[in-house]
Each structure stands twice: as structure tokens, then as C-alpha cells.
Amino acid sequence: MKKIFNILLLAVFTLSVFTACEKDDDSNPVLKEPTTFSLNLPPYAANNIYDLKNAKTVELTCSQPDYGFPAATTYSVQVALNSEFTEKTEESEANYTELTTTYSTAKMDVVASELNTAIIELWTAQNEGADFPTTPISVFIRLKATITDSDRGVCISNVIELPKVLGNASTDKLEAPQTMFLVGSMLDTEWTIWKPMVQVSGLDGQFWRLIYFTAGDEFKFGTKEKEYIGSDDTRLTITDKAESGVIGTNSGNITVKNAGWYVVFIKAAVKGSDYTFTMTFYPGEVYLFGATNGGTWDYNDTWKFTAPDNKDGSFVSHAMTASGEARICVKTDVDWWRTEFIILNGKIEYRGNDGDQERVQGKAGQKAYLNFSDNTGKVE
Numbered sequence: 001m002k003k004i005f006n007i008l009l010l011a012v013f014t015l016s017v018f019t020a021c022e023k024d025d026d027s028n029p030v031l032k033e034p035t036t037f038s039l040n041l042p043p044y045a046a047n048n049i050y051d052l053k054n055a056k057t058v059e060l061t062c063s064q065p066d067y068g069f070p071a072a073t074t075y076s077v078q079v080a081l082n083s084e085f086t087e088k089t090e091e092s093e094a095n096y097t098e099l100t101t102t103y104s105t106a107k108m109d110v111v112a113s114e115l116n117t118a119i120i121e122l123w124t125a126q127n128e129g130a131d132f133p134t135t136p137i138s139v140f141i142r143l144k145a146t147i148t149d150s151d152r153g154v155c156i157s158n159v160i161e162l163p164k165v166l167g168n169a170s171t172d173k174l175e176a177p178q179t180m181f182l183v184g185s186m187l188d189t190e191w192t193i194w195k196p197m198v199q200v201s202g203l204d205g206q207f208w209r210l211i212y213f214t215a216g217d218e219f220k221f222g223t224k225e226k227e228y229i230g231s232d233d234t235r236l237t238i239t240d241k242a243e244s245g246v247i248g249t250n251s252g253n254i255t256v257k258n259a260g261w262y263v264v265f266i267k268a269a270v271k272g273s274d275y276t277f278t279m280t281f282y283p284g285e286v287y288l289f290g291a292t293n294g295g296t297w298d299y300n301d302t303w304k305f306t307a308p309d310n311k312d313g314s315f316v317s318h319a320m321t322a323s324g325e326a327r328i329c330v331k332t333d334v335d336w337w338r339t340e341f342i343i344l345n346g347k348i349e350y351r352g353n354d355g356d357q358e359r360v361q362g363k364a365g366q367k368a369y370l371n372f373s374d375n376t377g378k379v380e
Contacts, residue, residue, distance in 0.1 A: 029069035031152065037065040039143050039157035046163060049136055052116035053168035053273065057109035057234060064106055065145050065155050072148040075103045077110055079118045080140045081126060083159050097122055101234070104148065111234050113274030115139075119167045120272075132169035139165040174270050176205030177223040182264065184219025184253070186211055186311075194225040197266065199353040201338040205268040205275075208339055210284050210330055210372050212261050212311035213244070218253035221266060223275070230254060235276045242283045260284065261307050261372075263330050263339075285331040286370065288317045289340075291324025292362040299331055305370065317368040326362035326379060328370070343368065343377035 039062045042048070050058055064073055078085065080096035088094040097118040101111055119139060123132055139162045147153035180197040187193040197207035220230040229236065231248025238254065240246045245257025256262070261284025268275045286305040289296065293303045305315040320326070329340045340351040342360045348370060362368070362379050370377045 032066055032068035033153065034065045034067065034155045036155055037143075037145060037157050038063040039141070039160055041160045042162070045160070049164045049166055050112075050139075050162055051166045052112045052119070053166070053170075055112040057112055058115060058162075060108045060110055060141070060143070062106050062108075062143055062157060065153060067147065067153050071153065072104065073106075073153070074146050074148045075106075075108060076144040076146075077101075077103075077108070077115075078142050078144060079115065079122070080159075081119070081122050081138070083140050083161065085140075085142060085159065093125075095122075095126075098144070109234055111274075113272045116167050117272030119165065120169050123167070123169075132167060136164035136166045138163045168273055170273065174273055174275070176270060177268050177275070180207040180221060180223055180266055180268070181225055181227075182209060182211065182219055182221050183225075183228070184217060186213045186217040186219060186256075194222075197221075197264070198339075198341075198350045200265075200334060201340070201351050201353055203334065203338060205270075206266070206334075207268075208263055208265045208330065208332060210261060210263050210286070212284075212373065213256040213259060214311075215257060215259040216255065218249065218251075218255050220253060221277075221279075223268065229277065233277075235274065237276075237278050239278065239280045242281045244281045246279075246281050254279075256281075263332055265332055280332075282330075282332050286315050286317075286328060287331060287336070288320070288326065288328055288368065289336060290327040292320040292322055292326045292364075292366075293318075294321045297336075299336070305368070311373050313371070315370040315372070320362045320364055320366050320368075323363045324361065325359040326368060327359075328368060343370070343379055346376055346378060348372070348375045348377045 042059065077099045078096050079099065086095045099114050099118060101114055120132060140159050141162065142159045143157040145155050181194040182197060183191050183194050187195055195209065197209045200206035200208060220228045222229050230252035231254050232252035238246060242262050243258065244260065244262050247255055249255050263282040263284055265280045265282060267278045284307060287299055288303040296303060303318060305317050307315055327340060328342065329336045332339055342349050344358060344360060366379050368379050
């Protein structure tokens, strides 16, 4: 009887295993490997002139490749000057360019300056010695799709033609910006104050500013006042190294979730006829360097200023251990002296891009006090 019971129990167990496996097969998706997908021809493409000098973006849309299930997809834009895209061989280069910027949605705002640069380079390579046309030309575009963070699901879309693309081959070289400004609720609720950022010494197009943000403050920036560059600008990349919770919003404002002092660092790089921007948030840390700390020339936490817990308070150094030059900086990823400043006549004076500064003397037992909201300081 016991043997019969064991046989029946084994049969039930086996049936349940097969049933479970069958359910798993039904519920687990199987990856399809599509060979193509649809890139849509923009409405009015036949008559619309794409002026790449004055446009910021060119909108493209597509259908997602059929992978058999919804999958995060990365799209790359490939550009050619004729409808036949040819691959690189031992004898010749590919006749198309793949743009650097990639996209994660089926609606893409392609950076116009990046597209312009690709077209100019293709034309120059294929028409040696000829001037770039001053009238619109035909440009051909296709997309490459892959499943994000993998090498699976690679497929190529159909080719579309934009018959009237006006490129800009101006020989005027764009220079790195000489100014950068911040505007937002951390400065005033009406967004009327455009606060100049400090140039990083010796590095063109790089700027920093130590700012106090309350939780939820929003802001934008610009190379000049009233430019309003925000998180919806495809030229901008934001990196948070301070756990500030800095993030973009649907309105295009840049929001800081966590209150505190932060160094906002912006790097503007020239890319073709436009800029790209990298914004990095660092902890708001100030350090004393040099003779007055006994000769320490690196970021030593013993000589890190105590930060206030509000925007109106002062950063305070430890008591100096020796007399000599009091040299002060904020901490970023560049050399310390590139973000150096001094206290002169009761004011914080930034080194910026003006070369070396006057030397301010401190004495043993004194402390440095810095108020970054009203830009004042003292050593006593």
C-alpha cells in the first residue's frame, strides 16, 4: 500500500513540474531578431527647408522594432548624401556617418549642429576642393536600433530623404564662451538675478560657483543673460557627484532635491557650430592650503572649512597653525589652484582666468570666515 502511495505521489509531483514548466514557457517572452523597422518621413519634408544654422533640433520618429516584447531600445542616427548606404571595406570608407548622440525613445530631437557637422564632413570627403553649396541639398537618414546595454536586437530602418537641408559651412570658428550665468529660485523667487559664474583658471569654457540650494530649488543657466538653458536642452549632460538629487523636470528647469551647499561646475565644449554642456554637481567643500596650515598642499579634511547649514551663514576654517600666505579653494576634479580665491579688503576675490593673485597673509591662531551669499570674508 505504501509503495502504491509513493508511485501516485511521484506522478502528481511530475505532472505539477511539467505544468509549471508549461506556464513558464507561456509567460516568458522569446526574443525576436527583426531585420528592419520603420523610420517615418516627417510631415511636409518635401517642402520644408531644414536650416541647420538656425535650428536647434530636427525631429525624427519611428516605430519600435518588433522584439517580441517591449524592450528598452537605443537608436543611433546614420546620415548619407545618397540613398545607398555602403559599409567600410578594405578598399574604401563607409559613405555614411553615425552621429555620436544616441536616443532612447521613438521620438528623437536630433541635434542640428551635430547633423550639420556630419553633412559638411561627408560633402568635403566626397567633393574634394569644391565649395559647400549655399542652397539646400538632399540628405538621407536611417536609424540603427539595439536593445539597450546589449549587442542584441541590432536592426536597420528604412532610408528617408530630406530633400531640402541647408547646411552651414561658415569658416567662422566658434570660440569657447567667456561668460556663464545662473538664474533660478535659489537666487530670487522672481528669477531676475543672473549670477555670474567664476572662470576656471587656465581652462577655457569651464566655470564654477558655490551655491546654497534649498530642497526643490529650480534653475537654468546661460552663456549670457536671458539665454535660459535647461534640462530639456539636448546639448546638456548632468552629473551628480554630491548626492544632491539634481534632476531635470518636464518644464525644462533643473531641480535640486536635497538642500545644501554645492559647487556647480559647467564645461562648455565647441562641437561644430554649437556648444555642448556638461554640468557637474560637487559637494560644497572649501579648503585652506599652504603655509598657514603648516605646508599641506592637498585636500586634507583637517583643513576643510566648516560649512553653514543655511545660505546666510559663513564657512569657517580651523585655526591656522603658522603665519604666511592664506590660500583657499573649492574642491572639484581640476587642480586646486584653478578654483582658488582670496579675501581682499573684506571681499572674496576669485582667481578666475586673470592669472596669479595677490598673496593675503594669515597668522597662527587666526581663522578665515567666508560668506558666499554676500561675497564677503575676513581673517581674524
